[in-house]
Amino acid sequence: MGCIESVKHEILLKNASFQECRDFVRAHFKEHYIVAPGYRIFEKPVIGIPPILIAVEGDDVIFPYTKPCYGTFLLRATDRDEAYRLKSGVNA
Amino acid sequence: MGIGREGSDTGARRAVLVLGCPQVPVQTSIALYLAHVLRLRGLGVSVAGNRAARHLIQVADPEGRYVRESIDIDTYFSQLAGGERDYAFAFVFIHNDSGLVYAASVHAMTQGVVIPVVYGEHYEEMAGQVSYARETIMANAVHNPMPLKHRIDEVIPWVVSNL
Numbered sequence: 001m002g003c004i005e006s007v008k009h010e011i012l013l014k015n016a017s018f019q020e021c022r023d024f025v026r027a028h029f030k031e032h033y034i035v036a037p038g039y040r041i042f043e044k045p046v047i048g049i050p051p052i053l054i055a056v057e058g059d060d061v062i063f064p065y066t067k068p069c070y071g072t073f074l075l076r077a078t079d080r081d082e083a084y085r086l087k088s089g090v091n092a
Numbered sequence: 093m094g095i096g097r098e099g100s101d102t103g104a105r106r107a108v109l110v111l112g113c114p115q116v117p118v119q120t121s122i123a124l125y126l127a128h129v130l131r132l133r134g135l136g137v138s139v140a141g142n143r144a145a146r147h148l149i150q151v152a153d154p155e156g157r158y159v160r161e162s163i164d165i166d167t168y169f170s171q172l173a174g175g176e177r178d179y180a181f182a183f184v185f186i187h188n189d190s191g192l193v194y195a196a197s198v199h200a201m202t203q204g205v206v207i208p209v210v211y212g213e214h215y216e217e218m219a220g221q222v223s224y225a226r227e228t229i230m231a232n233a234v235h236n237p238m239p240l241k242h243r244i245d246e247v248i249p250w251v252v253s254n255l
Binding site: 017018019036037038040044045047048049050066067068069070071072 | 111112113115141142145165166169170172173174188189190191192193194196197200201
């Protein structure tokens with residue numbers, strides 16, 4: 001996900017553990033989906049410790065992004081097509 | 093996708109060392125030693141890591157005697173997920189939560205064997221979260237690489253010949 005910076009996004013959590021991001025999604029978003037590691041979002045594979053939860057709120061997609069030295073970030077980005085793909089269960 | 097059959101190494105068994113944040117001093121030293129041991133056993137070795145982790149390896153091994161190929165960590169995961177790249181062995185370096193994320197992700201996607209290399213001051217806590225691995229290399233090593241080196245010397249002959 002090297003080009004995640006090219007996607008306009010909001011940071012909901014930063015320097016968190018993967019578990020903290022998963023718990024945040026469960027606590028704050030009614031609509032969320034479980035994907036396997038490697039599920040592509042914004043053309044890049046999502047990595048994580050299963051179960052990986054990705055939330056959808058309107059056209060927003062909320063997903064984890066892990067960096068080696070900075071832990072896991074929980075990001076929110078707006079993309080109608082990505083949201084629809086998650087809702088419709090179309091895997092990468 | 094053929095495991096360990098990419099590039100000019102067709103037919104050779106290959107291993108990848110998935111590096112974590114290089115903030116713990118032993119990582120680069122142990123990665124190069126592990127590459128040396130694997131190379132002696134006939135495996136070609138690649139490393140995947142962020143820029144700093146790869147530069148530490150490249151500066152210490154300028155002629156590529158130990159590490160044949162260096163890959164950006166995001167490129168590695170993208171190619172692994174896409175079925176374009178895989179290895180017979182993936183040694184995933186773990187000293188923090190990100191390392192656990194990388195190891196679980198490799199485990200879910202690879203057709204090869206995942207061997208976590210767990211170190212740092214919280215190594216026991218970290219090792220408790222990689223129960224899916226058939227073999228784990230772990231030691232309390234932060235500045236001194238010797239405990240981890242000894243574990244590598246004990247484990248690698250068994251791992252490479254039996255897994």
